[in-house]
Amino acid sequence: MDLRERIARRRSGRQHGRVIVDRDQLSPVVHPAEPVGRGPVLEQLLDALEPVFDGALPPPVAVVGPPGSGTSAVVTASFAALNEQLGGSSRAIATTTRGGRSEPVTWFVTVDGRRVESAFAFYRAVLAGLSTEQVPNGGVGTDELRDRLRDRLARADRRAVVAIDHHDEPGTLGADRVRELLSPVADSVATVAVGHREPDGHHGPTVTVPSYRDHELVDVLTERASSGLAAGALAHDAVRELAGWADGNAHDALAALFGAAVLATDDDADRLERRHLEAAWAAVPDDGVHVGRPLALSATRQRALLALVDLDATERPISETATAIADRSSLTAGTVERFLYELADDGVIERVPLQTVDTGGGGGRQPSTVEPRFPTLVFRALSTALDDKRSG
DNA sequence: GATCCACGGGAATACACGGATG
């Protein structure tokens, strides 16, 4: 990071108070261009993709690792760098418009499974990664998009390596479904499945990303804090403690750091105090889900979750919670209730059996309540679902 | 006009419990 960049970040960060200099540097959903301490894994991934350097397609690759190990970060960073070297969209235009000689071009596209759940959305995402042209949002059929993709890759020496991130999370397109969608262009597309486990029947190299070790996580946090927080805002032993608490999970560690920074800002403090850190990691559930999960939901669902977080709905039956949320929004209680069940089914929130016996009418099935499974402070800070309301 | 998608309503099904039935 050069000086100019630092100054620019300071300027843009002013509105965030005295502690936070650059929110993006702290965000668990933003990946650095150069992941810290993941050199060996990056090498393994490049090995697996080796054929692309000879203008060929690699075999199917799987990238697997436990939650918070940085699988997405590794793939995102690698693909960005590979695009620069091997002819991503911008370069492709520069080289193909000059002279007739068509150089081998390979695009590297990552598709975020959390935000791409239909065939239509999938083709759209891949096409967007393959060209700078505008891809329609609607009004055109799925078949049309598939045909465009085929046309795009039909010419010789054009291929794409498509990473499908989070292929094994609930609600996302599975690796087999992706293969099916890409079958019309199978000769020019290779896939990289990124997730917690290999796709069923995976054949081909697998890159295994291990959990961060304690000192590596310290490095990650130190790096993020140095660019995201004001100088001296975070004591070094706090970093160690944070890393120890997170137990190798970089997402949880960053979520706690971010949450603490938000709390310190609310306090108008000039450094992260112990109470901020403790409250922040209390807001990161054990064994919870990545904050990217709720952040990828539709605006209405995010609004429902924001209300849920503010409500502190513990000990309340799900139907009551739904009514309370509905009162604060334009949604019907019935719809909110269904949302909550769906979100619980996907693991974003968790149903907890409720023991209260005093249902006057007697009989009936026991109600349950719901609890967030995602980092609440981070979600509240990053969700844009209320932005239209907030500005002004 | 064609198309995708999220919302909304509600039907269908599962579960809990007490009381009736054999």
Added chain:
DNA sequence: CATCCGTGTATTCCCGTGGATC
């Protein structure tokens, strides 16, 4: 005593509708 049944609630599942986009 084991099982079935009725009632009330919780949970899941389905599909029509309308907004947005091209």
